Amino acid sequence: MKGVERNKSKVALLLALFWSFFKLSPVSFGGGFAMIPVLENEIVIKKRWIDSKQIVDIFALAQSAPGAIATNSAIFIGYQIAGVTGALAAMFGMVIPTFVIILALATVFVSFQHNPHVIAALSGIRPVIVALIASAAYKMAKTALVDMSCWIICIVSTLVLMFCPSVNIIVVILSGALIGVVIVRCKEKIDMYSQGKLAKQNSRK
Amino acid sequence: MDLYIDILITFLKIGLVGFGGGYAIIPIIESEAALHGWLDVKQLTNIIAIAAMAPGPIAANCATIIGFKLSSLEGAVVACIGITLPSLFIILFLGKLFLKFQQHALVKAIFYGLRATIIGTIVYAAIKFAVSNGIIGGANGIDVKSVLVLLVSFVLLIKTKINPIYLIILAGMVGIFIF
Numbered sequence: 226m227k228g229v230e231r232n233k234s235k236v237a238l239l240l241a242l243f244w245s246f247f248k249l250s251p252v253s254f255g256g257g258f259a260m261i262p263v264l265e266n267e268i269v270i271k272k273r274w275i276d277s278k279q280i281v282d283i284f285a286l287a288q289s290a291p292g293a294i295a296t297n298s299a300i301f302i303g304y305q306i307a308g309v310t311g312a313l314a315a316m317f318g319m320v321i322p323t324f325v326i327i328l329a330l331a332t333v334f335v336s337f338q339h340n341p342h343v344i345a346a347l348s349g350i351r352p353v354i355v356a357l358i359a360s361a362a363y364k365m366a367k368t369a370l371v372d373m374s375c376w377i378i379c380i381v382s383t384l385v386l387m388f389c390p391s392v393n394i395i396v397v398i399l400s401g402a403l404i405g406v407v408i409v410r411c412k413e414k415i416d417m418y419s420q421g422k423l424a425k426q427n428s429r430k
Numbered sequence: 431m432d433l434y435i436d437i438l439i440t441f442l443k444i445g446l447v448g449f450g451g452g453y454a455i456i457p458i459i460e461s462e463a464a465l466h467g468w469l470d471v472k473q474l475t476n477i478i479a480i481a482a483m484a485p486g487p488i489a490a491n492c493a494t495i496i497g498f499k500l501s502s503l504e505g506a507v508v509a510c511i512g513i514t515l516p517s518l519f520i521i522l523f524l525g526k527l528f529l530k531f532q533q534h535a536l537v538k539a540i541f542y543g544l545r546a547t548i549i550g551t552i553v554y555a556a557i558k559f560a561v562s563n564g565i566i567g568g569a570n571g572i573d574v575k576s577v578l579v580l581l582v583s584f585v586l587l588i589k590t591k592i593n594p595i596y597l598i599i600l601a602g603m604v605g606i607f608i609f
Contacts (some may be wrong), residue, residue, distance in 0.1 A: 239547070250433075250485060250486055251485050251486075251487050253486060253487060254485050254593070254595050255477060256482075258452075259593075262447065265609055267564070271493040272551055282529050284440065285529075286521070286525055286528050286529060286532075287475075287530065288450075288451065288453075288534070289449075289528065289541065290449075290472060290520050290521055290524070290525075291445060291446055291447055291448045291449045291488030291513075291517070291520060292445050292448055292451070292489075292513070292514070292515075292517035292518060293448075293451055293452070293455075293488075293489050293490050293517065294451035294452065294487070294518070295451075295486065296487055296490060296514055296517050297452055297517050297521060300517055300518055300521045300522070301521050301525055303527065304521065309500065310519070310520060312518065312522060313518075316514065316518060318515075319486075320486075320490070320510065322485075322486075322516055323484065323485050323486025323487070323490070323491065324486075324490075324494055324506070326484050326485060326486070326532050326577060327480070327481065327484045327486065327491045327495060328494065328498060328503070328506055330480050330483070330484050331480060331494075331495045331498050331506075331565065334476075334480055338476075338519075342606055343607075344600035345605050345606045345607065345609040346603070346605045346606050347476055347479065347602070347604020347609060348479070348576070348609040349477045349601040349602055349603070349604045349606050349608065350598055350601045350602050350605060351472075351475045351559075351563045351565070351575055351576070352478075352563075352565055352576045352577070352579040352580035352601070353478065353479075353579065353580070353583045353594075353597055353598055353601040354475050354478050354479055354559065354582035354598075355475075355484065355556055355559045355560045355563065355565060355580055356580050356581075356587055357453060357470060357482065357583075357587065358453050358456060358552060358555050358556040358583040358589050359453065359552075359553075359556040359584055360584055360587035361453035361552055362453075362549050362553045362556060363584075363588055364588070365450065365454070365545065365548070365549050365552070369546060369549060370545075370546060371542075371543035371548065374546075375545075376545040376546075377549040378546035378547055378550065378553065378554070379546045379549045379572045380550065381550070382546075382547045382549040382550030382551060382554070383553045383554045383557075386457075386550070386551060386554040386556050387554055387557065387558075392463070393465075394456070394457060394458055394462075394551060395443065395447050395458065397547060397550075397551065398447050398449070398458075398544070398547050398548065398551065399447070400547075401543045401544055401547025401548070402540045402541075402543050402544040403541055404541040404543050404547075405540060405543015405544060405546065406536065406539040406540055406542075406543065407531060408539075408542070408604070409535070409538075409542055409543075410539070411538035414526075419466065420593035424563075425468075
């Protein structure tokens with residue numbers, strides 16, 4: 226009997242998880258970062274599924290892992306609350322509503338795309354999209370480009386992509402990570418060397 | 431069938447290296463779409479405009495629309511699965527491990543270079559989108575009206591907390607009057 230009850234409460238929990246994300250994802254305009262306070266309010270304050278310290282870790286992982294930040298958060302929150310099935314419940318709750326909405330929008334767009342007003346509106350919108358992309362770079366740069374080597378890595382990868390179109394972007398991204406490791410290691414070596422030298426000078430005195 | 435497999439593998443790949451979320455994934459989508467000859471940058475810009483106006487992750491929304499364009503509903507489903515699955519597997523398998531080692535020197539060193547490179551790819555995408563949409567470097571050098579809209583929205587985006595959706599709607603209305 227107890228097993229049956231436990232199963233029942235597990236199903237109820239999964240449904241509640243699914244529902245939380247299902248009702249929040251259609252109002253999560255603006256993607257990942259816009260969603261963080263909304264999720265925090267639902268998961269930490271209203272449902273008390275996760276405490277406020279743990280949620281910080283969850284968002285840190287969601288931003289570091291590849292993929293959409295909102296989806297990553299949903300999957301990890303679901304996993305922390307109810308294991309693998311919880312991850313799936315939260316993921317489907319997050320993905321299904323936005324999938325349906327975007328399909329509806331795309332269908333509407335296809336039937337209006339030759340309307341002269343729509344074409345004019347899009348001409349006004351396209352520069353904004355470029356601004357959005359550029360502002361994403363600007364905002365990331367403020368926190369992530371911490372020293373000269375970062376700036377060099379960043380500029381070199383832009384130049385490689387612009388002037389060597391045969392180099393695949395995935396290769397560029399992965400080599401960036403590798404170069405980062407090499408640079409950090411070299412800096413450590415240099416630091417150790419100069420500290421060692423200093424120590425020698427001091428001992429001579 | 432081949433097209434579905436192609437869509438699936440392409441978006442799995444994008445999902446797997448799409449570090450940074452949202453607009454940071456756009457450069458990879460652009461480069462893969464160009465590689466496959468699926469769409470040009472102008473079409474992709476329109477798609478991003480729709481994706482940004484809808485709720486939900488911008489990258490997943492883009493993937494869904496591109497899949498839809500390539501092969502209607504089935505294509506949309508396949509593309510959406512493709513870009514979402516890597517998130518699921520990475521978080522299930524590496525989630526706890528990452529939390530344990532996020533302060534580890536090697537992990538920090540990887541992200542040190544990775545973030546800088548991702549920013550480089552986004553800058554590249556911004557330049558490429560500006561050029562391909564005829565905003566800069568077109569027949570007249572620069573398109574004054576578009577550059578104005580671009581600069582004003584960039585300043586608003588970094589200086590204020592304006593919701594991008596309002597900005598897009600506003601720009602659409604401005605567009606109807608000036609283009």
